[in-house]
Amino acid sequence: MKIGIVGYGNLGKGVETAVSKNPDTQLAAIFTRRHTGTVTSKSGVPVLHVDEAANYRGKIDVMVLCGGSATDLPLQGPEFAKLFSTVDSFDTHAKIPEYFKKIDETARESGTLALISCGWDPGVFSLARALFSAVIPDGVDYTFWGKGVSQGHSDAIRRVDGVIDARQYTIPVEEALTAARGNQRPEFSTRQKHLRDCYVVAAMDANKEKIKEEIINMPNYFSDYDTTVTFISEEEMKEKHSALPHGGFVIRNGETDDGVTQVAELSLKLESNPQFTASVLLAYARAVYKMSSEGKTGAITVLDVPFGLLSHKSPEQLRKELL
């Protein structure tokens, strides 16, 4: 299976690494919008300008789109679906129906297959919600995120006057996790579910008290949470906060009969969020390749893919090993 990567940031690099862990996959080329002279790949695979992608039609089985949801994918998704079967991680929740529709039309017209909104949330977590709500129909869903770095919240802090760098960890509240697994099926406020733990490098002359107040009162991002702010040096930031861990919990708590509680839970503990997301994208690229080879076209999501297609193993082998 020949893979192409579009976008060579953290996620694209993750896909490149994931290919090395999946012997049935092979990386054909990496495409970037940057000046290609400035970019060399870790694996030695050619890095080309996105405008050259059309020349690779027929030479790449699945193109993994690694751009962001805000500006890259709304353009690249439909554009690449004209030429290739694709997988992407589009995660702007409110715009998924519109994005799905557009990709579906393009892919059907072009005879390609495009799997959208893949990764871990949306993605693996969506699958857990789908399975759990089907097998425990009378129940309540809980999703907790973390402990992990939220890029959006880190960026929001960086925009505060006097802040040089920042890292924000989202942390699920232990008591809430425990309660979600119990017999009561409680409702939680935003504040009860997650803590926000911030590490900030301030400018030499900055007013730290003012920065702290501005962070913890920031609407949408922090004002609804219990937030801690710790000022650290640039060195400490680099040394202790360079990784991008993440994870979380999907819990379904319900009853199959009066007073008979059933709890299902899926959790992820990820030392690298982008590498795990990339690894999920590659597994689904395999499924897209198989389904596309059987003539399937249009847009699909993780909810349309049987798990047997995610593996390089035969159905017989999977039944023998997994059932």
Next chain:
Amino acid sequence: MKIGIVGYGNLGKGVETAVSKNPDTQLAAIFTRRHTGTVTSKSGVPVLHVDEAANYRGKIDVMVLCGGSATDLPLQGPEFAKLFSTVDSFDTHAKIPEYFKKIDETARESGTLALISCGWDPGVFSLARALFSAVIPDGVDYTFWGKGVSQGHSDAIRRVDGVIDARQYTIPVEEALTAARGNQRPEFSTRQKHLRDCYVVAAMDANKEKIKEEIINMPNYFSDYDTTVTFISEEEMKEKHSALPHGGFVIRNGETDDGVTQVAELSLKLESNPQFTASVLLAYARAVYKMSSEGKTGAITVLDVPFGLLSHKSPEQLRKELL
């Protein structure tokens, strides 16, 4: 969707209850091998002899086979697949390939669709293993069972001379669970993973020390484990050990790159093992109904079913709610 139940034990009763939690399903009839005069259903649905099932062809969309794997399903599986689309929980691991082949042939010839080996293990746990091994290909799988009642082990104790009743709980070892989620990917011996906790009602004149020795040294069942034996009264057995709780953990622990650990985990905490299994069977009966309506025939497993088909909701609604 009209459902039939074959076998009215704990599992069959669980399916009957599950139907009441799934408004798009309707119970048409229950079939039993027993003398039908002696059996009345909780829901008031007719209880008929299995020999009458053929008369219900066309009146039942999916037949849920609730017999045991040892003697019932090897006969009933192929027999019912001749007449109906079916779902069953066949779990004799070593015989699954043979069973699959037989059912597949019968169902193809008969134009029916039969989903075999469904429930939670095999079933939900198989799905977790499939997904996790696809998205973390370089890793190790751990499965832990419990805390829960093992019927097989309880039965084994009941066969010991002087034992009137027994209940055996399989309990995962906390330290092993913690280690399985850590950075070392340890190998465990059988003894290191699970404890066996036994509650025994002995006959008045029985030699309890002898019973205890016989249990803890029983090959295959107990000799490889740390086993505790507690003698209790019949009243206490009835009062404290009548429920059939179970559950467990599937953990995949691996790396997406050197030294980058990723851990995925699915766990179930079930107050009623048969009710949960039944609820899973019914969700898959829905998928069988949909796939069969689209012309699919033969034998399939949970690995062949996209999660979108498990729900009564439309694909649009699922994408909106779950992604």
